[in-house]
Amino acid sequence: MLKSILKDDRGGQLLLTLLLILAFVIPALNMLVAEGHPLHVETYTITLLGKYLTYALLALAVDLIWGYLGILSLGHGAFFALGGYAMGMYLMRQIGDRGVYGDPILPDFMVFLNWKELPWFWNGFDMFWFACLMVVLVPGVLAWVFGYLAFRSRVSGVYLSIMTQALTFALMLAFFRNEMGFGGNNGLTDFKDILGFSLQSDTTRIVLFVASAIALMTGYLVCRAVIASRLGKVALATRDEESRVRFIGYNVDQIKLWIFVLSAVLAGIAGALYVPQVGIINPGEFAPLNSIEIVVWVALGGRATLFGAVVGAVLINYAKSWFTIELPEVWLFALGGLFVMATLFLPEGITGFISKCFSRKTPAKEASL
Known part of the structure; x- marks a missing residue:
């Protein structure tokens, strides 16, 4: 089964192998190699690498619908943030009476705002399984409702992109309000532990x-399975010639809807893994600029390759980390420059450029033989 999914996907095979190696080697270099040693991690x-991997899963989700379905979503930051808020609510409930105000039920920001009781939508978030369920359900249901209305109305192209961005912006404005019960401008932070284990512990950081x-390996395999299936083939046909696919008799709206929902769920899971590693979630994650950045990751890495989206996410976020420390005022200009360079000189992204280079060398070698 796994062999058939990854057939003719050398990039994916290499990516999964590398991730598997890193999952064992990085923790070993942290726990077994003494501090001060050149090999110590x-x-x-x-934690920084873990954050990059969550971004890579988010980029994977966007590439699934943009690269293989032709839907350019400028709102996947919203699904990412919703998954993050679901996990953040669980982490806030775990603080208990260890907060600043010592209330065993209400989070500190609610005590500060003089809330008398826990809002109904916070009930159940003291249980990890319930939070995990919400991480999947909240982005999935929102994507289903939005997608059902949009695809049924035959909204597509730039209009759909604008609608997804408007959805993200509306959620950002809503979550900024203290009355919503999600911490307002400050969001959710000051997390203590997860499943009883301290978030400051080295072991917990390694486990995350x-x-x-x-999660990234599983997400990649799920996306590859979808693409390799009949559903994926119809999705590709829909991307290229939607009217013909409709004429043949396929329910294009349903195909778009379910792949869109799957993509949103992957983004939500990425957000849930992101929050305990960075220690905060606030309405800034809904910012439209974040969703545009995700598209840049995919475009630079290589659209419709999946592994290219992962490469783009890791490289750009590494560059962002470097620029924000060394040259913080230059980062936005650098991001814009990367997008322009990718459009002009790397239309198929980094992975597409590398693939072309290898394909040019191969015939030359065969001819020499």
């Missing part, structure tokens, strides 16, 4: 990193 570095790697 700091816990901070592991490994969980992010496993």
Whole structure:
């Protein structure tokens, strides 16, 4: 089964192998190699790598619908943030009476705002399984409702992109309001532990990193399985000639809807893994600029390759980390420059350029033989 999914996908095979190696090697270099040794990997570095892997899963979700279905979503940051808020609500409930105000039920921001009781939609988030369920359901249901209305009305192209961005912007404005019960401008933070384990512990950080790697590998295999299936073939045909696919008799709206929902769920899972590693979630994650950045990751890495989206996400976020430390005022200009360069000189992304280089060398070698 796995062999058939990854058939003719050398990039995916290499990516999964690399992730599997990293999942074992990075923790080993942290726990078994003494501090100060050149091969020792700091816990901070592991956390940073874990964050990059969650971004890679998010990019994978966008590439699934943009690269293989032709839907350019400028709102996947919303699904990412919703998954993050679901996990953040669980982490806030775990604080209990260890908060600043010592209330065993109400989070600190609710006590500060003089809330008398826990809102109904916070009920159940003291249980990990319930939070995990909400991580999947909340982005999935929102994507289903939005997609059902949009695809049924035959909204497509730039209009659909604008609608997804408007959805993200509306959610950002809503979550900024203190009355919503999600921490307002400050969001949710000051997390203590997860499943009883301290989030400041090196072991917990390592487990979260490994969980992010496993989630990325699983997400990649799920996306590949969809693409390799009959559904994926119809999705590709829909991307290229939607009217013909409709004429043949396929329910194009349903195909778009379910792949869109799957993509949103993957983004929500990425957000849930992101929050405990960075220690905060606030309405800024809904910012339209974030969703545009995700598209840049996919475009630079290589649209419709999946592994290219992962490469683009990791490379750009590494560059962002470097620029924000060394040259913080230059980062936005650098991001814009990357997008322009990718459009002009790398229309098929980094992975597409590398594939072309290898395909040119191969015939030359065969001819020499």
